[in-house]
């Protein structure tokens with residue numbers, strides 16, 4: 001093996017996977033890990049990247065920022081890795097990025113997040129707030145009303161997501177009635193205050209940024225309190241197929257999530273993706289938007305490395321500007337002006353079978369706006385730009 005300055009050689013290509021198989025967000029991160037492995041196996045079956053077999057390495061990151069940072073350090077310093085795929089919670093991405101930047105490596109991050117970040121050593125393939133929060137706010141303002149109660153897990157993503165949500169709501173003369181944070185690893189009783197405040201204020205909508213295993217506790221507590229989702233739904237960015245799988249159908253039904261992908265999407269690329277994922281990991285494993293991003297980002301990065309014949313982040317990112325992929329959600333591409341991704345916004349409501357029924361789908365690919373330059377809801381008509389990069 002003789003890597004030159006580009007990091008290119010003929011030997012197998014190790015890539016690092018940073019996902020949790022234990023800890024509070026393991027259910028969602030496991031879907032990302034599986035989808036990453038599926039993409040790697042597809043690429044290897046087709047001959048690898050420029051003839052090089054991809055070899056995935058990486059251990060359980062335990063939903064803990066410190067473990068993520070240690071594992072990233074080990075992979076980059078000891079395992080010969082230059083490309084990393086992974087991270088779910090923003091706290092884990094923030095822990096990993098300084099390590100990635102100091103080694104001039106590349107992290108491909110497949111999770112929706114709060115935006116307001118850019119690194120030349122990172123590409124972001126999950127939704128930015130203009131691609132999920134803005135459509136969600138519009139939907140609930142139109143259908144339910146403008147009096148909102150916010151609940152989230154106690155870390156950076158919910159704080160920032162709530163800030164953006166609150167700006168959008170108050171710009172529309174709506175009202176934030178309360179903003180409650182529960183511990184990251186909550187017990188059912190940690191949601192008692194939330195239920196009391198919902199009863200006290202009777203909001204139009206509850207906006208939840210609760211992540212991971214606490215999500216089912218919130219939805220079950222809401223159901224046990226006897227609230228009616230038809231009148232006062234929970235709207236969320238964090239409640240995906242993985243969290244819904246951990247709650248009863250009665251607790252899940254009638255609530256909303258905004259994301260670029262739902263497993264119920266009726267597209268040919270999605271049918272192929274579902275069949276391959278289920279054949280590899282079993283029919284009962286949930287599939288999420290975060291998994292779909294984890295899947296397509298491996299294909300995008302592999303195609304870019306193939307073009308660049310280099311593992312140097314600047315060269316890979318430059319080549320990403322020339323690459324597109326027919327993802328299960330629609331055709332995706334990284335926006336070379338900000339390293340985030342053109343995605344297809346959607347809003348869905350959970351039905352009685354715990355399936356996400358898509359209730360809003362403009363069938364348009366939206367430019368990522370990570371700094372939320374077009375933040376006003378009134379600017380909506382200007383925001384979903386048909387991609388010019390076809």
Ligand code: ACM
Pocket residue numbers: 088089090091111112113114157211238
């Ligand atoms: C998240 O923390 N970006 C879900």
